[in-house]
Amino acid sequence: MSEWETVIGLEIHTQLSTRSKLFSAASTQYGAEPNRQACGIDLALPGVLPVVNCEAIRMAVMFGLAVGAKIRTPCVFARKNYFYPDLPRGYQISQYELPIVEGGTVEIELQDGSHRQIELTRAHLEEDAGKLLHEGYAGESAVDLNRAGVPLMEIVSEPQMRSPEEASAYMRTLHGIVTFLGICDGNMEQGSFRCDANISMRQKGEKELGVKVELKNINSFRFVERALRYEQQRQVDALESGKPIIQETRQYDPGTDRTRPMRVKEYADDYRYFPDPDLLPVVVDESIQAELAESLPELPQARKTRLIDQHALSADLATVLVQSRQWADYFEATVEAGASASTAARWITGEVFARMHKESTELAEPPVSADSLAQLLKCIDSGVVSNSAAKEVLAAMWKGEGEAEEIIEVRGLRQVGAGADLDQWVDQAIEAHPDEVEQYRGGKDRLLGFFVGQVMKASGGKADPKQVSEQLRTKLQSD
């Protein structure tokens, strides 16, 4: 049995979070009524002309700088010609021979903690097409051009990934980079970040690439891994039984966890690319590049390292926190507001995340601000509330019932800490049970639990068991 090597390359489409479209002033807001966000330029009326959105150019440059790529200047927009009802001009404005970003590298981290460098071929700007609606029009199709002209950046990797796991790690890494840069909202359900994966198999040691299959439009980290895993096995099975791989485009169906061929085109595409004469070559001045390089935010990898160093977090917690810039920011703001780093990390990745995912409607951000959360966490660290009571407090804060302190007071959740009451209950418990004291001092350590129970009973459950046992232990030994 020969040994197979998997070769994977990804094309990732990121929707840039500009307010207006790539070549018109129409809004890019998601979810509007059909065609409410399509202006004359998006409709391709006679006589209209595209004007490039400088913000999209800046975003692409930021990305290029962040991955150590070359910024090509001037770069050129080209027309990709084909007819389709969702493509109003009859051509898509894209970049072909002279894309804005060339080369670059991203470092991915695998489950086992190992790292790999994946090289990028290029990243270019292009406009999205509209979409066809087939339901509810009595056998006819309708066209919604709200998406038409929305700016996309297509990031093309070299075929350097060797496993589905690497592919999903690469996708996650790029997702982290574009969201930390603030150039893409990263929303995969709305299609803001999706990928096409190319996969082929070859004998280990072979230099030539095998016949590749393209898996279209995958919008989840999990699916990209599963789809590639299925496809990997399918190709190996075919090759080992002597069947050739057909170069084709396939689609992954998460329901059946299989890929199936998409409709085969009857004739080869000829997009007749040529430079768009309506748009001049785009020059990005050195000074703009320098200014953008200066303003680049900290990227996930660097941030993770810093969180570990600066806040003494475990690698695992830090990894979870840098999965999105929002949570990394939330964590640091919570610490800034006075919470201890370890409690903040534990609570955010635990309780807060759980609540975020429990909500039936997707929340953009937690309803409890970092400042408010910090107040609660301080109460935990200083022993004002117990862990379990704090969960109740957070739940109330989540519902908007107020700040931590008030909720603790109103609900009487203040934990009885070191103070007259606790001293008194401890002393009472010791005085009332001289036999047990004798036995404990004689070496029967298990009896500590008995004393704790007595004190808790006396306090009506409000005492902090940890403090109680500490105090008991001290007193039982010293007397």
Next chain:
Amino acid sequence: MHERTLLEQAQALQDGEVSSVELTQFYLNRIQAHDESLNSFVTVTGAQALAQAEAADRARSAGEAGPLTGVPLAHKDIFCTRGVRTTCGSRMLDNFVSPYDATVVERLQAAGMVMLGKTNMDEFAMGSSNENSCYGPVRNPWDPERVPGGSSGGSAAAVAARLAPAATATDTGGSIRQPATFCGVTGLKPTYGRVSRFGMVAYASSLDQGGMLGVSAEDCAALLGTMAGFDSRDSTSVDHPVPDYQKELKQPVDGLRLGLPKEFFDDRLDARIRASVEEAVAAWEGQGAQLVEISLPNLPLATPAYYVIASAECSSNLARYDGVRYGHRCADPEDLEDLFCRSREEGFGAEVRRRIMIGTYALSAGYREAYYDRARRVRQLIRRDFQQAFEKVDAIAAPVSPVLPFRLGEKTQDPVAMYLIDCYTIPVNLAGLPGLSLPARPVDGLPTGVQLIGNYFDEARLLGLGAAWQRETDWHRQVPPGFA
């Protein structure tokens, strides 16, 4: 009153000799009386014109009139006009009413000018005889059996017959200058990027340029001052200062170096036209210009390169006319492909379909290098030839057309013969330079013309030379016999 130039009409308005309503009504009457035979208008906007004229008169009473307030003009039907259909001479856009105004329309309207209507043209500006309009051919006012030139044939015929004091037009390979010559009027194609293309229906984006046709060079100068200037909606418009063209007209001809490229005076040129051109050149020499013989060696490559580039761009620019969102849609399409194919086949005329096919072929995989890429390199060579010439001369004098206005139908069976008529105008578009066409001594009662080609943004010098020649001659003031 019809014999006056645009500036003379403007003066009459300023002097209170006539109101804008009267002037507008006067031209509307002339259109009514004469256009049935000429067919120079696709749409006449009488009621709207009179309303604009009234507004202009009110502005004048209020002391808010500018130099062009209340002066009527016509727009080539390639400029989008809000609420008034914009057909481009095509069945495809027969029902198209633009929801917005082209920048050119907007600027002239803001200057207070009154729109009389939209003029006929070759379909999508493709043609040299105005025989390619779905609204029928335009006739030459000097001889109704002859063509007015194209593609701005409607604008040229309307100005020649004095159905409008001036008209906007566009020039991709000669579409302003050649009809100007055929109809005996003055036409300016400005530098590429001088006038915004926003709202001007595209034929070949890298070559199309808006300009105007008028009676005199001075009229063109007045209009250019209003039309020119940077427009943020057109990335190819250039942010270059707009001079006071009318003031610049007074610069002396004395001492100017006028280049005569030998490639423009070859055997293709009708000897009688050559004589008219030489007469104009001699006049400038008489005014102190120094004549310099020059060479533009790559000129013979211009026409083939042009038909590759223009067709390639048009094949893409016209892809939007697919029957989906506006324009002609075929009846009962069987499926998507049938909708696309039949809507386009029915909506476009033969010449447009021919150029779309040429352009599609020239951009196809395997042919792009041999055709499109090569044509672009030729374009660079031609540009360089001109740049080198302008190191030696201040302006270039040349013929506009190698032939006199020909008879309707004479060349329709031979597209290549038709294409070759534009051999003296095309190189100017390829280089992006300004070109001015001026009426010269007629031949056998048919107009001829001389062309001046200038360096980038040197329209003022061309207009100055034109005005100097027009001060000595009156070819530009002649009105065709049937339209006096």
